[in-house]
Amino acid sequence: MPKTVIPFGPQHPVLPEPLHLKLVMEDEKIVEAIPAIGYVHRGLEKLTEKKEFTQNVFVVERVCGICSAMHALAYCQGMEKLMGVEVPDRARYLRVIWSELHRMHSHLMWLGLLADAFGFESLFMQLWRNREKVMDIMEETAGSRVIISVNIIGGTKRDLSEEMLAKIPAVLDEIYKDLKQVESVFLNDYTVKHRLVGVGVLSAEDAHALGTLGPMARASGIRMDHRMTGYAAYGELDFEPVVEKGGDCYARTVVRLKEVYQSIDLIKQAIGKIPEGEINVPVKGNPNGEVISRVEQPRGEVLYYMRANGTKFLDRLRLRTPTFANIPALLKMLPGSQLADVPILLLTIDPCISCTER
Amino acid sequence: MFDMIRNVLKNMVSKPATRNYPLYKRPSFKDTRGRVGGNDMEKCIFCGICSRKCPSQAIKVNKTEKTWEIDPFKCVICGECASVCPKKSIYMDEQYTPAAYRKEKSILVQPSEPAVSDDRVIA
Numbered sequence: 001m002p003k004t005v006i007p008f009g010p011q012h013p014v015l016p017e018p019l020h021l022k023l024v025m026e027d028e029k030i031v032e033a034i035p036a037i038g039y040v041h042r043g044l045e046k047l048t049e050k051k052e053f054t055q056n057v058f059v060v061e062r063v064c065g066i067c068s069a070m071h072a073l074a075y076c077q078g079m080e081k082l083m084g085v086e087v088p089d090r091a092r093y094l095r096v097i098w099s100e101l102h103r104m105h106s107h108l109m110w111l112g113l114l115a116d117a118f119g120f121e122s123l124f125m126q127l128w129r130n131r132e133k134v135m136d137i138m139e140e141t142a143g144s145r146v147i148i149s150v151n152i153i154g155g156t157k158r159d160l161s162e163e164m165l166a167k168i169p170a171v172l173d174e175i176y177k178d179l180k181q182v183e184s185v186f187l188n189d190y191t192v193k194h195r196l197v198g199v200g201v202l203s204a205e206d207a208h209a210l211g212t213l214g215p216m217a218r219a220s221g222i223r224m225d226h227r228m229t230g231y232a233a234y235g236e237l238d239f240e241p242v243v244e245k246g247g248d249c250y251a252r253t254v255v256r257l258k259e260v261y262q263s264i265d266l267i268k269q270a271i272g273k274i275p276e277g278e279i280n281v282p283v284k285g286n287p288n289g290e291v292i293s294r295v296e297q298p299r300g301e302v303l304y305y306m307r308a309n310g311t312k313f314l315d316r317l318r319l320r321t322p323t324f325a326n327i328p329a330l331l332k333m334l335p336g337s338q339l340a341d342v343p344i345l346l347l348t349i350d351p352c353i354s355c356t357e358r
Numbered sequence: 359m360f361d362m363i364r365n366v367l368k369n370m371v372s373k374p375a376t377r378n379y380p381l382y383k384r385p386s387f388k389d390t391r392g393r394v395g396g397n398d399m400e401k402c403i404f405c406g407i408c409s410r411k412c413p414s415q416a417i418k419v420n421k422t423e424k425t426w427e428i429d430p431f432k433c434v435i436c437g438e439c440a441s442v443c444p445k446k447s448i449y450m451d452e453q454y455t456p457a458a459y460r461k462e463k464s465i466l467v468q469p470s471e472p473a474v475s476d477d478r479v480i481a
Contacts, residue, residue: 055413
C-alpha cells in the first residue's frame, strides 16, 4: 500500500497551540509520526540573562499562562536556595494554595477540552463553568486570572484575608458537588468510554524508558509525583499521588479527574493548617553559584537550572517543561493508531507548546 | 447517560452562567491588577525606582524636566512599580486598559510650583 503524509497542525481545531505533526499514513493507520516544534519560540531563556534576577520572576511567569504560579515558584525556590533565604511558614502554605488552584483550573480546562475533542459540547460547558469559579477566586485573591504574580523571592506578595480563607472552601465545595454530577459521564458513559478505553496504551516500562512525567506517568502505573518530596508545605499535608494502572487515554482522564478532587482536599488541608505570621522576608545581596529546582506542575515536573555569578544578572537559566518530556511518549503511542484517534491522543498528553518552546 | 440528561434539564430551568456582556459588566474585584492607573504628580519625587524595577522598561523618569512617562503597550501590568514606590504615588486601576487606535505614551509632567511672591522686597 502506498504511504501518504498528512500534516496535523500547526493550526488544528482541537488544539489552539501550534504543534506540527507529519503523519505517515497507510490508509487510515499511522505508520510514523514526525514532530516539528518551533512556531512560538520567544527566546525567554535568553531574555532572563538581560533582566535582573528579581525581574526574572515576571519573565518566567510568562513562559506559560496556565501554570504561571508554578513557574514562578520553581524559580523563586531555586533562588532562595542559592541565597540561603528561609521562607516564612505562612508563605509556604500560601504557595501551596495558589499552586493547587492553578492545578485545578488547568485540569478542569483540560477535561473540558477533552470533552470538546470527542464532541461532547455540553460537558465542555459544564466543566468550564466550574473552572470559572476557580478563576474568580484567583482574581479576587491575587488580582489577575492567570498570571497571578504572587510569588516573589523570599515569600509571597499577597496574603489571604480571613474572609477569603472562609470563602475558598465554600466555593470548592460547590465545585466538588458540580463535578461529582458530571464525573459519571467521563467514567461510565458508553460513547465516552468507546473513545478512550484502550486507545494509546503506554506500558509502565515504556513510560519509564521514555521519561514521561506527571499524570502521563501516573496513568501508566508509575508512582511519581514531585510533591511527595515535600517542597513548599506539601510535606506537612496528607498527600498520596493518584496512580492508575491502565496506561490508556481513559486512565489519564481518570488521573486528572481524581487530581482535581485531590487539589480540593489539599487546599482545604492547607487552609486548615495555615499559620499566622509574615508572608515574605527581605532579600539582600546577589545570588552566586548554581542550583537546580524542581516543582510539580499540572502536566508534570518542571526543572529549572540557574547559574549566577554574584551580580544582579544570571549567567544562564535553563528550563525543561513537562510537555517536552512527554512528546517522545506521544510519538511512541501514535504509530499503529487510527487517524481519528490522533486528536484524543494528542490531548491526553496535555500539550503546552508555548511552555515547550519558551 | 441519564446523569447528563438530568444535568441538561437542570440547566434548562436555571439561569445562564454567562452575562450579556456589553450590557452587563461584572464589577472588578478589589485590588485587581487592571492597569497602571497613573502617577500622582503632586507626590512623585522622581526617584526612578519604578523605572529601574520595571521588568519591561515601560517607565521613563526624567528628574531634571520632572516628567514621568509610561508606555502602556510595553507595560505587562505586574504592579511592581506601584508596590515599590516609596511615596505610594503610583496607583493601580481595577479596570483593564481599553483598546487604543494609536500607540501613544502617557506622559505626566509635574506642575511647576507657584512663584512665591516676596512682598517684603516691594514694601
